[in-house]
Amino acid sequence: MTQxxxxxxxxxxxxxxxxxxxxxxxxPLSRIRNILHRYPAVSPALVLxxxxxxxxxxxxxxxxxxxxxxxxxxxxxxxxxxxxxxxxILTAGIDLSVGAVMILSSMVVAQLAVxxxxxxxxxxxxxxxxxxxxxxxxxxxxxxxxxPPFIVTLGTLNIFIAVTLLYSNxxxxxxxxxxxxxxxxxxxxxxxxxRISTGVVVMLLLYIAIxxxxxxxxxxxxxxxxxxxxxxxxxxxxxxxxxxxxxYLAAGAVLAIGAWxxxxxxxxxxxxxxxxxxxxxxTAVVIGGTSLFGGRGSVWGTLLGALIVGVFRNGLSLAGLDxxxxxxxxxxxxxxxxxxxxxxxxxxS
Amino acid sequence: MTASQLxxxxxxxxxPILQARNLVKTFGRxxxxxxxxxxxxxxxxxxxxxxxxxxxxxxxxxxTGAEVPDSGELFVSGQPVHFKRPQDARVHGIETVYQNLAVSPALDVxxxxxxxxxxxxxxxxxxxxxxxxxxGMRRKAKEELTRLGISTLQDVTVPVENLSGGQxxxxxxxxxxxxxxxxxxxxxxxxxLGVRESNQVLQLVRDLRxxxxxxxxxxxxMPHVFDxxxxxxxxxxxxxxxxxxxxxxxxxxxxxxxxxAATA
Numbered sequence: 001m002t003q004x005x006x007x008x009x010x011x012x013x014x015x016x017x018x019x020x021x022x023x024x025x026x027x028p029l030s031r032i033r034n035i036l037h038r039y040p041a042v043s044p045a046l047v048l049x050x051x052x053x054x055x056x057x058x059x060x061x062x063x064x065x066x067x068x069x070x071x072x073x074x075x076x077x078x079x080x081x082x083x084x085x086x087x088x089i090l091t092a093g094i095d096l097s098v099g100a101v102m103i104l105s106s107m108v109v110a111q112l113a114v115x116x117x118x119x120x121x122x123x124x125x126x127x128x129x130x131x132x133x134x135x136x137x138x139x140x141x142x143x144x145x146x147x148p149p150f151i152v153t154l155g156t157l158n159i160f161i162a163v164t165l166l167y168s169n170x171x172x173x174x175x176x177x178x179x180x181x182x183x184x185x186x187x188x189x190x191x192x193x194x195r196i197s198t199g200v201v202v203m204l205l206l207y208i209a210i211x212x213x214x215x216x217x218x219x220x221x222x223x224x225x226x227x228x229x230x231x232x233x234x235x236x237x238x239x240x241x242x243x244x245x246x247x248y249l250a251a252g253a254v255l256a257i258g259a260w261x262x263x264x265x266x267x268x269x270x271x272x273x274x275x276x277x278x279x280x281x282x283t284a285v286v287i288g289g290t291s292l293f294g295g296r297g298s299v300w301g302t303l304l305g306a307l308i309v310g311v312f313r314n315g316l317s318l319a320g321l322d323x324x325x326x327x328x329x330x331x332x333x334x335x336x337x338x339x340x341x342x343x344x345x346x347x348x349s
Numbered sequence: 350m351t352a353s354q355l356x357x358x359x360x361x362x363x364x365p366i367l368q369a370r371n372l373v374k375t376f377g378r379x380x381x382x383x384x385x386x387x388x389x390x391x392x393x394x395x396x397x398x399x400x401x402x403x404x405x406x407x408x409x410x411x412x413t414g415a416e417v418p419d420s421g422e423l424f425v426s427g428q429p430v431h432f433k434r435p436q437d438a439r440v441h442g443i444e445t446v447y448q449n450l451a452v453s454p455a456l457d458v459x460x461x462x463x464x465x466x467x468x469x470x471x472x473x474x475x476x477x478x479x480x481x482x483x484x485g486m487r488r489k490a491k492e493e494l495t496r497l498g499i500s501t502l503q504d505v506t507v508p509v510e511n512l513s514g515g516q517x518x519x520x521x522x523x524x525x526x527x528x529x530x531x532x533x534x535x536x537x538x539x540x541x542l543g544v545r546e547s548n549q550v551l552q553l554v555r556d557l558r559x560x561x562x563x564x565x566x567x568x569x570x571m572p573h574v575f576d577x578x579x580x581x582x583x584x585x586x587x588x589x590x591x592x593x594x595x596x597x598x599x600x601x602x603x604x605x606x607x608x609x610a611a612t613a
Contacts, residue, residue: 034507037508037511038506038508216478216479216480216481216483217480217481218467218469218479221456221460221464221467221481222465224453224455224456225453225456225464228453228454228455228456229452229453229454231451232451232452232453233453233464233465235435235451236451236453236465237435237436237439237464237465237466238465295453295454295455295456296455
């Protein structure tokens with residue numbers, strides 16, 4: 001091994017070389033970037049905190065517990081859809097059909113229970129199957145035909161809306177006609193001075209479950225890896241298509257739970273409800289710091305994102321501003337959030 | 350791991366770790382490999398060079414399970430093997446570092462080292478709830494990097510994209526070394542790197558060899574090849590044109606054989 005001394009730094013110098021290079025990168029700005037990069041929920045948490053303080057100062061009623069409880073109820077449906085959306089966006093996809101799937105599932109549940117007289121648990125199970133089937137269709141088209149998720153879900157969005165209207169004949173099922181279990185998610189129970197809705201608790205439990213799965217299991221890590229770099233994930237031995245398929249199925253199941261929450265929240269199942277819910281869910285995910293390019297973000301950020309939108313809408317209306325300003329504020333928030341994401345991604349050398 | 354192996358000095362009878370016999374691979378009417386044989390001995394760096402289209406990549410793909418040869422035989426430690434997928438080669442202790450690195454930029458160093466073979470915590474928490482042993486994997490990642498002499502890369506929780514090109518390559522090589530119990534294959538490991546970073550990677554290759562792990566190195570870079578290789582397999586037109594050593598031939602000779610201007 002005579003060539004050893006001719007090239008390369010000597011063995012002792014090599015370690016300091018690497019150390020030096022590594023420490024060089026720790027400038028104050030890149031340190032902030034690294035923190036944001038590692039904890040994508042930090043910036044939405046700050047935004048939420050500041051928004052709550054500012055709106056609290058603007059209007060006394062804002063920080064009352066009844067109002068805060070109302071905000072959580074208002075975000076519960078979008079909050080659930082945004083969980084499904086987060087899963088898809090983490091794989092560098094996007095799901096335009098989340099709202100439509102949820103409405104379809106809610107109509108199936110309501111119709112089966114009210115018009116066909118099926119027991120409530122069976123109707124809910126059917127709703128879950130509808131959610132899974134919709135997820136399977138999206139996942140199948142994305143993995144087998146290699147179509148872009150945007151196109152696939154744009155198509156299925158229209159299909160699901162049409163199927164919903166055909167199936168329901170455009171008729172709304174009122175909550176008063178449903179078995180109690182279906183509207184249970186809309187019921188509230190007192191916690192001290194404030195009433196908490198069951199739907200909000202279900203939403204929070206779902207966030208805890210998904211955060212656990214994404215953060216603590218191999219499947220969760222593979223979801224990030226697939227979204228980050230599909231080819232790298234494949235070469236590392238990850239079955240990319242299986243992961244993608246399971247993500248779409250999981251999203252479908254989450255959406256079925258969302259359908260249940262929606263029925264409770266609105267005390268009805270309407271085929272015309274929440275067509276714009278898909279955009280609201282994307283808004284929550286993006287404001288929550290999850291990258292549309294995949295592989296980066298967390299469901300906690302998404303919860304914060306959903307709360308930020310809820311707080312802005314509620315706070316601005318309490319401040320007496322026109323509804324148009326709420327929309328304007330949300331638009332500005334989206335652009336800010338994506339700009340921050342782009343800046344964080346520039347970490348790459 | 351196999352600590353002290355026989356030195357590749359040549360005269361005594363040695364058992365090759367990886368053997369290929371008369372590999373043939375055609376793509377339609379194009380002949381990628383036309384009966385190529387190769388031996389890889391313990392503790393050596395075998396470089397594979399050749400012009401574009403000479404069959405380097407095809408050869409490597411056949412050795413690592415990414416392609417299935419039409420005919421020919423493969424032996425690992427003397428036992429015949431048939432690789433249908435990259436996973437099959439992995440099971441036999443052959444790890445590959447692909448040209449595009451195959452690391453996930455947003456995941457941290459430890460997660461990347463264990464990507465695709467994560468370890469779970471012991472007990473019901475791991476078997477039922479499938480909780481990852483993040484701490485254990487980080488500790489093992491740190492140990493592996495220390496073993497490879499990258500001990501100053503202490504923070505294994507840094508996302509890979511925050512690292513320089515050389516460091517990323519080091520992570521990819523470390524992953525191969527950690528799991529490749531028999532052979533590490535490096536496809537153009539220095540292609541995208543600067544001078545200093547290339548030297549770091551070449552030093553890693555030497556360290557692997559010094560630990561007894563044989564390395565197959567594919568490179569276009571003659572100085573790098575002559576720097577670290579013990580033997581050089583020259584591919585030309587789907588065949589092995591010659592197997593030389595840096596001592597027996599010069600770079601000019603190698604290029605001449607590669608282009609067909611000379612024979613060995």
